[in-house]
Amino acid sequence: MESARIRGAVFALVAAVAVVAWAGCGADGADAGVSCPDGWLDMGGECVEPGPGCEDGLDRNGDGHCDRERVDWSREARLPEGGDRRDIYGLGAELEGVVESGLAHVLVWPVDISGALLPWQPLQRMLDPDATERRVLDQQDLARRMLGFGTTEEMYDWVGLPRFDGSEEAMPGVRWPEGLDAGTPLGAGIIDTRWGEALTYSCATCHVADLFGRTVVGATNRRARANEYFHVARQFYPTLPGEVFQSLTDPTELELELFLQTQQSLLQVETREPLVRGLDTSLAQVGLSLSKRALDEWASVERARQRNPRENLLDHHAADSKPAVWWTLRYKTRWLSDGSIVSGNPIFTNFLWNEIGRGTDLEQLERWLRNNMHIVDELTVAAFATEAPRYEDFFGLDRVDLAAAQRGQAHFNAICSACHGTYTKGWELDDAAERTQVELLRNVHLDYPRETQVVDVGTSPQRAQGMAGFADRLNELAISQWMETVVEVQDGYVPPPLDGIWARYPYFHNASVPSLCEVIRPARFRTTEFWIGPDEDPDTDFDHDCVGLPVGDAVPAEWRDDPHNRHDTSVPGLSNQGHESFLLDADGNEILDAAARRDLVEFLKTL
Numbered sequence: 384m385e386s387a388r389i390r391g392a393v394f395a396l397v398a399a400v401a402v403v404a405w406a407g408c409g410a411d412g413a414d415a416g417v418s419c420p421d422g423w424l425d426m427g428g429e430c431v432e433p434g435p436g437c438e439d440g441l442d443r444n445g446d447g448h449c450d451r452e453r454v455d456w457s458r459e460a461r462l463p464e465g466g467d468r469r470d471i472y473g474l475g476a477e478l479e480g481v482v483e484s485g486l487a488h489v490l491v492w493p494v495d496i497s498g499a500l501l502p503w504q505p506l507q508r509m510l511d512p513d514a515t516e517r518r519v520l521d522q523q524d525l526a527r528r529m530l531g532f533g534t535t536e537e538m539y540d541w542v543g544l545p546r547f548d549g550s551e552e553a554m555p556g557v558r559w560p561e562g563l564d565a566g567t568p569l570g571a572g573i574i575d576t577r578w579g580e581a582l583t584y585s586c587a588t589c590h591v592a593d594l595f596g597r598t599v600v601g602a603t604n605r606r607a608r609a610n611e612y613f614h615v616a617r618q619f620y621p622t623l624p625g626e627v628f629q630s631l632t633d634p635t636e637l638e639l640e641l642f643l644q645t646q647q648s649l650l651q652v653e654t655r656e657p658l659v660r661g662l663d664t665s666l667a668q669v670g671l672s673l674s675k676r677a678l679d680e681w682a683s684v685e686r687a688r689q690r691n692p693r694e695n696l697l698d699h700h701a702a703d704s705k706p707a708v709w710w711t712l713r714y715k716t717r718w719l720s721d722g723s724i725v726s727g728n729p730i731f732t733n734f735l736w737n738e739i740g741r742g743t744d745l746e747q748l749e750r751w752l753r754n755n756m757h758i759v760d761e762l763t764v765a766a767f768a769t770e771a772p773r774y775e776d777f778f779g780l781d782r783v784d785l786a787a788a789q790r791g792q793a794h795f796n797a798i799c800s801a802c803h804g805t806y807t808k809g810w811e812l813d814d815a816a817e818r819t820q821v822e823l824l825r826n827v828h829l830d831y832p833r834e835t836q837v838v839d840v841g842t843s844p845q846r847a848q849g850m851a852g853f854a855d856r857l858n859e860l861a862i863s864q865w866m867e868t869v870v871e872v873q874d875g876y877v878p879p880p881l882d883g884i885w886a887r888y889p890y891f892h893n894a895s896v897p898s899l900c901e902v903i904r905p906a907r908f909r910t911t912e913f914w915i916g917p918d919e920d921p922d923t924d925f926d927h928d929c930v931g932l933p934v935g936d937a938v939p940a941e942w943r944d945d946p947h948n949r950h951d952t953s954v955p956g957l958s959n960q961g962h963e964s965f966l967l968d969a970d971g972n973e974i975l976d977a978a979a980r981r982d983l984v985e986f987l988k989t990l
Contacts (some may be wrong), residue, residue, distance in 0.1 A: 440756035441764075443477040450474065451728075451760055456867065458726045460716040462833040467713040471767040472760070478768060479556040485765025486553055487560045489600065491572030492585035493758050494734070496751050498648030498742035499616075500581035502641045503573050505632030510535045522631060530615060539568040542584070543606035543660075545591045548598040554770045569598070570609075578641035584609060586733070586762075589663065589706040594886060595777055595921050601709030601769030602886060605661040605894075605915055608947070610668065613740065614654040621646045648742030650689045651675050655697075658957055660915055660947040661894060662703040666846070668740040670697040670853035680861040681745045695852050701956030702849025704892045707879075709769040714804075714880045715835045720892040721847040722837040722877040723854065727868030730763045735862060749862045771883025773824075774988045780820050782927060784985050785810070788824070791986030794979050798965050802838055802878035804831035806990060824989045831880050839875030841961030846892055847873050881990045888931035889915065895952050895959040898931025899984050903975065905963045910934045911952045916942035930984055 437449035444450070450472040455461075462468060470478050509522055512534040523533035532538040549565030552558055570588030573580050588609045592602035628634065628642050653671035655664045674692040676682035704720055718724035724732055731752075738748050752759060775783055789810060796805060807828040809818055854870040857863050863870075876892055890896040894915070901909045913934045918924055926933045933939070942948050952959040968974055975983065 439753065441472065441481065441760040443472075443474050443481065449756075449760075451756075451763070454728075456726055456728050458717070458869070460726075460834075462714065462716065462831070464833075465828075465830075467829070467831075469713040469768055471713070472764055474764065478764070481761055481764045482554070482557045482768045483560070485761035485763070486557065486600070488758055488762045489586045489591070489765060490560065490569055491574060492583040492737075493574065493755070494583075494738065494743070494748070494751060495574050495576045495581075496743065496747050497583060497738060498651070498744070499613075499645055500574075500576060500578075500583055500641055501645065502578070502632075502634055502638040503580040503582045505628070505634040505638055505642070506582060507535065509632050510538060512536050529619070536568075539571055541608065542570070542588065542612050543604060543608050544568040544570045544588060545593045545598060545604060545606075548593075548596060550598065553598070553600050554768070557768075576641070578637040578644075579635065581641060584612075590709060592918070594772065594918050595925070596919075597772075597777070599772050599886070601766070602772070602883075603661070603706050603708055605705075605889075606917060607661060607706070608657075610654065610657050610662075610664040611947075613652070613668065614656045614664075617649055617652055617654045621649045651684060651742040652740060653692065654740075658701060658703045658954055659894070659950045660945075661705055663706050664703055665736055665740060666702040666704075666849045666852065667697045669736050670695055670849070670856075672739050672742070673853050673856050678856075680859065682739070682856075682860060684744075697849055697852040700845060700849055700852065701954075702846045702852070703956055704846045705889075705894045708771070708883065708887060709766045710771045710882055711880045712767050712769075714829065714831045715877070716833075717835045717837075717877070720876050720879075721850065721873045722835055723847070723850045723870050723873050725869050725871050727863075727866050728759070728763060730759055730766060731866040731868055733762075734759070735857075735866070735868070745860065745862050749865060752862075771990075772886050773883075774885045775821065775824060778921060778927070780824075783824060783988055785820065785823065787982045787985040788989050789986075791979075791982035791984070794975060794983040795986050798974065799881075799983075802836075802840075803881050804829045806830075808989065826882065826990060829880055829882070835877055837873045837875045838878050840878075840964065842876065842891055843893055843895070843956060843958040843960065844874070845956045845958075847876060881987065884990050885930050885988050889913070889950070890931070891959070891962070893957055894950065895957050896931075897934050897950075898926055898929035899987055900926075900929035900931070900980065901959075902962065903966060903980055903983055905966060905973065906960045909952070909959045911959070913950050914938050914942040914948045915950060916948060928981075928984075930988060 437447070439449070441450040442448065453473050454471060474481055509519065510526070510533065511519065514520060514523065527533035527537070532541040545568070547559070547563050547565055547567040547569055550559070569591050570585050572583055572585050574583060589604050589607045590601060592599050592604045593606070594602060625639065625643055629639060634642065651672060653668065653675055655667040655671070657664050671692065673682055674695045675685070675688045677685040677688070707720055712729065718729040718732065734748070734752060738745070792808065806826055809815065809823040809825045809827055812818070812827065815823060850870065850872045854872050857870050884899070888898060890899070890902050896902050897910055897913045913932055915932065916924055916939055923939055924933070926937065950957060966974055
């Protein structure tokens with residue numbers, strides 16, 4: 384309290400100096416700004432009463448108010464007139480510095496009380512890539528046969544972690560954290576806990592991607608097997624006897640305690656193997672894990688439920704989806720692909736869902752969040768500030784037909800913009816003749832609904848329906864009420880802004896359509912079976928004409944060797960139906976001919 388009073392006195396002094404400075408700016412002060420009451424601050428022409436301080440988060444402008452307080456997370460939230468919320472906390476010149484801090488949390492999951500923490504030193508001894516001892520090598524061979532990997536590097540590749548490209552900046556003006564070398568796996572982090580060092584997986588596992596040799600923050604990682612990793616761990620980790628773990632890894636007493644604690648946490652977790660590589664089964668993991676907990680406000684441990692969970696829709700209902708890109712957050716006021724989070728900061732949801740899926744005690748989690756709000760703030764700022772990758776930056780200007788893209792804009796405005804927003808391009812500006820081709824291709828502005836809409840266009844409803852498996856239970860939790868997060872089941876999905884749409888294939892929430900060529904055609908023309916491979920060679924792994932995955936004879940042979948890569952749209956939950964009524968006239972004929980479709984795809988490349 385004393386420090387708060389001192390801080391308030393300093394604020395008052397600064398305000399008084401500001402008022403004196405203002406008084407001398409003109410003969411009559413008519414154009415000098417605003418005159419603030421004594422003790423108030425002039426914050427860019429707006430009078431702000433100094434607050435008591437923000438000891439639990441960010442206050443980068445020093446006004447005594449937490450920066451997060453300026454954000455409306457309610458169901459009545461609207462985007463600012465004519466803009467977006469990229470700078471979600473209004474940090475201005477301070478933004479890039481906070482994004483750099485947030486990026487560290489993207490790469491290393493910061494929750495040191497998480498239920499699923501793997502003792503790092505014992506694990507490293509068992510999975511050491513440089514091991515020479517025969518006993519260890521035999522253990523690794525056994526693990527390789529049982530799990531699919533035998534060393535830490537093999538484990539990271541199996542999970543599908545992106546590898547750092549060695550660049551200086553993660554996004555314009557934002558440097559990568561120190562200590563990263565080219566080739567470093569991103570998403571696996573070592574954190575210090577009271578039990579010693581522990582391995583954990585972070586946001587980067589699913590929301591950072593390798594894209595043709597570059598690391599893209601906020602992109603969907605199509606190669607991620609994070610949910611499958613948890614599924615495998617859930618099957619074997621709790622059954623491994625403690626004495627066997629001791630004999631294999633020689634842990635300290637605290638490391639053994641952490642191992643046993645993680646075993647108990649995983650007994651509260653239920654998992655589902657994703658239908659295909661790159662899809663996320665977090666809905667099932669959260670809903671089914673809650674079914675193994677008590678029905679009190681903290682979803683407490685209930686041993687009897689671990690072997691006999693309550694019945695849940697997600698026991699038999701596939702609700703897989705792909706992790707969404709982050710760079711569209713700035714345009715939204717409700718969250719998830721179906722818009723079912725109608726209020727609350729989506730980063731809170733990220734923490735809560737991850738930790739329910741790791742068997743974490745929710746009372747401990749709320750205490751941790753309250754004590755680490757600066758981490759929540761920094762991660763929030765970083766996620767909202769991510770930038771979409773530009774097609775021409777990856778493949779060159781000669782891959783974009785400017786005249787075709789300009790023609791395609793008319794088709795986009797006629798059939799797409801009502802849901803996805805209207806883009807103003809550089810080529811539409813009065814000084815377009817003086818601009819470079821790079822500047823002509825840029826998005827100048829997006830006119831998107833100020834309140835996020837949910838629309839049912841006939842795509843597979845299973846992911847949206849899956850929310851019914853746990854929405855009510857989430858809303859009942861004390862931690863959800865503290866977060867002011869509300870979940871409401873929706874009919875349909877959010878038609879998202881299309882920034883960086885070229886890099887978001889395969890398309891739809893369930894990754895069921897391989898390319899933009901097929902998105903803009905009726906479902907009867909769409910590929911029913913395709914393979915999802917790595918984004919390495921731009922000549923073989925990407926279809927530039929259709930923007931997306933190669934299909935048919937163009938599929939690289941090695942992609943077909945892994946059954947996890949195969950996407951079969953006849954499987955429930957993987958349907959490629961819908962999103963076609965606006966493509967047809969009253970007689971059911973396609974509105975766009977082949978030439979118009981090519982132009983539309985060319986325009987979509989530029990977003």
